[in-house]
Amino acid sequence: MSGTDPRPVRRRTFVLGSAAAAGAAALAGPLAPHASAASFGWSDDGSNYVVDTGAGLVFKVSKTNGDLTSLVHRGTEYQGYGGKNSHIESGLGTSTVTVRQSGSTILISVAYGTLRHYYAARSGENNIYLWTCKADSSVTATRYIVRVKAGKFLNDEPDSYTYAPTTIEASDVFEKSDGQTRSKHYSKRRVIDYDYIGWTTGSVGLWVVRSNHEKASGGPFYRSLLRHQSADGGGLYEILYYGENQTEAERYGLQGPYVIAFTDGGAPSSSLYHDNLTTPWADSLGISGYVPDSGRGRVAGVGIAGRDAAYAYTVGLANSTAQYWGSARSSDGYFSIPRVLPGTYALTVYKGELAVYTGSVTVSAGSTTTLNTITVPSSNDPGNASAIWRIGTWDGTPSGFKNADLMTYAHPSDVRAASWTGNVVIGSGSETSAFPCYLWKDVNSGLTVYFRLTAAQAAAAHTLRIGVTTAYANGRPQVTVNNWTSSIPSPPTQPSTRSLTVGSYRGNNHTFTYNVPAGAWLTDTSQYNVLKINVVSGSGTTGYLSAGTAIDAIDLLA
Template sequence: MTPDPQPPTSHRPPASRTRRKALAGGIATVAVLAGAGLLGGQPWANAASSITFDTGAGVTFAVNTTNGNLTSLKHDGTELTAAGQAAGQFESGWSSATVTGKTFNNGASILISATNASIGVTQYYFARKNDNTIYMATDITKALNPGEARFITRLKSSLLTSSPVAARTAGTTSTVEGSDVFAFADGQTASKFYSSQRLIAQAPFGASGNGHGAYIVPGNVDMASGGPFFRDIEVNDTGTAVNITHYMFSGHQQTEALRLGLHGPYALALTDGESPAPRSMDFLSAYLPGLLSDARRGGVSGTAGGTWNGLRATVALAGPNGQYWGQVKSGRFVIGHVKPGTYTATLYAGELAVGTTRTVTVTAGATTSLAMTGSVPAAGTLFQLGTFDGTPAGFLNADKIETMHPSDSRMSAWRSSGYSVSNGAAKFPMAEFKSVNSPMALNFTLSSVPAAGVRLRIATTSSFAGGRPAVTIGSYSSPASASPAPADLDSRNVTRGTWRGVNTTYTFTVPAGALKAGTNTLSISTISGSSGATFLSPNFIFDALALDPA
């Protein structure tokens, strides 16, 4: 779709205006500006209190001209907005904003801009005839306080009755932690955090019911932070409203800083209930200030090699101008739609960075060649639990942690009198908590004692409150130098349904004198200078444990 060659008509409602009624399809509108380029049937109206637009495809919405909030969202004539809430807003909304509207193609499409200059944010809304979608983007020019950036829509839970079950907090009877994890009378838990998807696999998400569906279509996430495996809140039915959130940045186990610039585009699509298909939003570069078209971007392609033990490999780019990734197939990868700039390239096997990072420069209209190599760590030859893949997959409770709090009644017990390597990772907890299950005793057998002792590797995916492992075997106790403090992300991790943090491997060299032929016991403790209660005590998450001759 190409914009009208004529300059767009700009509309800024005056501070005050004499109201006058005009009938439009049986609806009273107020003070329509002259020269607005209306189509027959008045597809949009601009009044002192709001700018409204009717797509003609069953979607009508209104943007408040005082604060830039979406104040009304109708599907097939039914108001979806939750009572007393905004149909959409940046963060928790603003008290004031500079709001303008521009029409294109003789009024067949509209771009609404809401700017809060004090915090340096502009929220864009774009819609067009015969499309049941509101396309959006958010331009962030300053560091934010608090440091979150999200667009959230709050809709009627009485209408949109189908949403992710694990994130439905309506009907819970007690608070588990903070003000965001709750429990039902039967001990099952729910939280807004338990509806997340990894960015690399993120599909449209939302809620549906009674012939209506409202979904966020993620679009471009190149200006988000955290890399391909980062995840954040998406959908939460509180009973009062269904909150559907597009996160651009948060401090939830975040490993990168906020990227300044235009975030998106992304979209809010209304349907008869079905989930919409992902779609290209490149056409919006003709309308959104600062959005580069695909023709003004570049790409990276090349080869990737190494030993990955059957894990899916990904090449990811990260830099001030954005983040991008592509999966490796038959030893090759392609990453497209990349903004010009310089990036650090990382090869992942699963979610574990392997090999050496590379620096690559992308130019507009060109594809840069790149070769990446890297292999997963060698498996333990005396024993191994788990897989070196940057996740706790295979460990006890790892299959539940994305959608349940560790205290959930459906979780297996986190503490036992002892564990054995012979029982495998499935019987060994995915995480150790200082106040819950530390220390843990793991029995293993040596047919003979290696002359130089053994090397123990404990790979972790995340930590909380400085938690990290220390070990004892026989007469050996690991020195403090073997357990340096991990990166401090200043955020809850496993209780929020994520293991994604900074992968860290701790290596311990145990002398032969501390070992014996036959059964040995490895005791793993969580150490930290901090303290906490139960699952909010210092902790770390296992990726793998491996033992080899030193």
């Protein structure tokens, strides 16, 4: 029996009291028939509905507000810190809470204004299935936080600030005595990168397995806080709409299930992952907004032509009510996106994180929409343009630039960051690694790039391009080439919240173009032309919170 199974043999032996029962239970899973658990059921202690899954997990839900008030696994309480419970947002307030049992499933329903939230337990499982249905903006954001007692899962990861006593930004970015920075925002991961988040002691694992995020906002590359650990306790999050670094409007409707899962220390069972999990047992529970698999469709693409084999490609579907995505097969670009709600969607093909193709697709319930080979026009990929020189790659990310990897899990002031200043020389062989991934008005504005041109190149006008992935406080580049200065470009639409200092370069990709006249170049081919990039904006404050931007690529076209 694998240590990652959510209901391993040795736990079942204890619960059912016989090796034979344990063997039968070992065959069970979220997609398999459930073994009966003698203690499975619910009760009412006056303040809470108490659910015993019959597998060593007992949890309580407040009858007053729908908070998860207790989470006991094998006799150990994990829930809560600082007098706070686990709940939607910071707690919903007075709600209508009901419970009912349907065979091997117990469903607790929470009604708060127009919002509906659900907890479901299955006989013999150490899992709690959750759904959240948000109908409008009466609740400001959409997250569920599992609050965990201090000391249960100690760590010192980027999103842990137990040992980081000095606050360096707002009230959520901290610095340790060794100069390393910590924040709950430093998850390292994009939504597309993870199936679950949590901790393990080696003998007990506590996880939140994420949903498919069909009602979330931000697409496959969105970054947000996923967990934290501090001296007070820990938190695990399912973030659906946080209002930070958002590139899309909020979507409404039912989201889930996402799962709170206990294990014997290993990862949660892959059968719980959003790509694998089906819940036919929930089809008739009356969950608001629930659409069974029979009411969904699938999109399949034969392939994608015109790809650059050096990059991974992702296909996204999005409209105002739902979003989905799938990876394109590296060999031919085939993709399949299942369980899509009926409707018409914008279809986007991403090279890395850069959109290089857009189209439209209509999905019907119970059927597959098959698409012929999608061809990405060569002109849609800026990396195909002939360039005199290029810094970075056109993939929609700052990958390869100085400090780029570190910035997904550290503050720019972190001791591990290389200097944010320094000039760049084309032809040095270190153009990209020497160029900082972020530019700020108050930190490294005026960064200089030196390059030579041939006589023929210097005799013609050329287009300079600067691609960015996001910006803070309307920061955007104005350039000077020798004695020629560009106009100040208009700021593109970008998220209005912090990004560069909270682990995210993800905003709206935008390319600035500058038509540099032939008269701007030096005619002496032995001399270096000097490109100076300044960050301009009337917004922002100082330091790393001054106006800034994240770089995708820079090139001078032939």
